């Protein structure tokens with residue numbers, strides 16, 4: 134089934150829904166908030182389903198806090214299972230961070246838990262469950278913190294644009310399908326027809342060796358996102374595309390759009406055809422304005438943009454999933470009911486040898502599909518793997534990338550990766566990819582935001598260089614759908630221990646061929662992207678396949694903190710660590 138057919142079917146079902154869909158979102162302000170978590174009946178796709186809602190809606194109510202206040206939030210659990218609320222990107226005391234089993238017990242059925250948070254920041258954030266499968270079933274909502282000082286960003290009106298992915302399937306079933314067959318939701322596997330046409334274009338030998346190589350790795354270059362539009366409906370402020378969430382403007386106004394990706398598994402590419410966008414914040418922190426035509430927003434990230442529509446036309450907010458199996462859509466319009474064209478989706482990206490970490494290896498010999506997995510012991514300085522003696526792909530000894538350009542400290546915990554059930558692939562070469570737009574966005578003629586463009590508006594608060602460096606390999610076995618750090622899953626990994634007050638560097642090395650949005654709770658992640666003291670402060674860093682990047686952390690708040698991939702099913706299957714600051 135082609136994605137166009139899927140989208141077409143959904144559109145066919147949606148018009149009736151569009152009539153009663155809600156365009157406006159509940160907003161709660163002040164410094165005390167009452168939230169109730171309960172199941173509600175919804176109809177998002179044309180079929181009735183049950184969602185986990187906050188105060189009866191999906192997404193839940195927008196909370197507006199004010200920097201400098203202390204807020205209290207009473208959260209009442211009316212579910213039959215435990216719940217929790219995690220304030221994503223908010224620097225709170227650890228026992229208010231809301232991750233059950235770390236510095237917080239969770240909220241039992243029938244119980245009310247009161248969060249108390251001194252608000253020490255501003256910007257666009259969101260909140261969501263950290264319990265069971267609740268986030269995937271609707272337990273998420275936006276959070277805006279207003280600046281105490283005058284906001285240097287000028288705008289006449291603002292809208293929150295919350296993107297998410299909805300499935301009528303039980304998420305436990307989605308995960309079980311992925312575990313049985315990781316390509317379950319991937320209808321774009323290459324066929325014999327593709328093979329013949331590729332062979333005509335690229336020659337039989339090249340095509341055959343390409344197929345053998347991917348086959349030897351049990352991988353497919355069409356593995357872009359694990360869960361696709363085959364089961365997901367992509368939502369903008371809780372509404373399906375045909376329901377067309379609409380925000381109004383008067384021509385000439387500066388409109389601030391606060392984009393939040395509250396998806397469980399979906400990375401979006403966002404543009405508003407006909408409008409230039411100026412990026413002014415990333416993950417809640419001001420950045421030097423960057424003019425773009427399009428940006429990629431990974432799961433859990435937020436970006437604030439200014440647009441200035443100057444005439445009486447409508448504009449489509451178009452957020453296509455990275456794998457191009459569907460899109461979320463809304464409209465900016467000078468009056469209700471006016472719509473603009475929906476652009477066609479871009480071509481589906483394909484993973485490349487660079488994504489495999491094979492970019493710099495000419496003449497790789499393939500054709501050893503049954504070669505045994507080798508254990509590898511990567512360490513800096515042991516970069517020249519003995520390639521000749523190892524068959525196929527599995528000899529991969531990761532090489533430290535020379536391209537970050539930072540002076541590297543001795544690694545605090547040298548990482549040893551064992552190929553086996555938890556790791557099916559290790560990138561041979563990992564590189565700095567911060568200036569690359571990402572899979573599917575190269576060469577489309579549009580100006581794409583990259584991480585290299587993000588320059589903080591203010592100098593970093595902690596000028597100290599790091600004392601220690603920690604290396605984290607992002608690893609997985611795609612076939613078995615197991616994900617982890619350093620070749621181990623959550624239960625196999627010991628916590629990372631930091632001393633209160635110390636300054637450290639975290640190095641992330643992506644040995645997989647998928648993006649991973651890595652989120653460190655409670656502490657800022659200062660991305661080392663070449664902007665010196667003007668490093669952007671982020672809470673979630675999207676790491677590309679075969680990418681190596683680093684960020685600095687000031688361990689200034691004690692407690693047990695979660696450090697995990699924000700792709701929901703990657704976290705669930707092991708890509709989760711505990712960081713203890715004491």
Ligand SMILES: [Cu+2]
Pocket residue numbers: 616648649650698699700703704708
């Ligand atoms: Cu991941």
